Amino acid sequence: MLENAIVDYVMRFDILPEKIQEDRIYVSRGNRRLCKELGIKLSGKPLGKPSKDSPANLDKSDVGVRVEIEGKFGTLKTRNGWSRIMARMLETGEAVISMAVLAMNLNKKVKSFLRVFVMIYNVPYYSILDVA
Numbered sequence: 001m002l003e004n005a006i007v008d009y010v011m012r013f014d015i016l017p018e019k020i021q022e023d024r025i026y027v028s029r030g031n032r033r034l035c036k037e038l039g040i041k042l043s044g045k046p047l048g049k050p051s052k053d054s055p056a057n058l059d060k061s062d063v064g065v066r067v068e069i070e071g072k073f074g075t076l077k078t079r080n081g082w083s084r085i086m087a088r089m090l091e092t093g094e095a096v097i098s099m100a101v102l103a104m105n106l107n108k109k110v111k112s113f114l115r116v117f118v119m120i121y122n123v124p125y126y127s128i129l130d131v132a
Helices: 002-013 029-038 060-079 090-121 125-129
Strands: none
Touching (some): 002 029, 060 090
């Protein structure tokens, strides 16, 4: 599974990734071996029993990036309808997911535009939302 993701990345960007952020269940011996052979840094705890002398060899920035990614997936599931995807065909499912991501990004841009508009023109925020 990881090998397919690496191949897809290389096909898309014509370069190997420097680092891979994975869930804990995918940090297996085979995946570690593959990443070591290709020179890719794989985030995750080292295998085996942790030693008493050295703390966990885990980069805090890796954890932060992973948490941010998982948070976006949670937002897409709750606010943008990923939990209600009923598409049966692969292409249709990909289109629905792409539209949900697009809607999330547009929503973010519109909110930032409204904030700037309110700050520049001193318009009360509730009057912008009052349609009637």
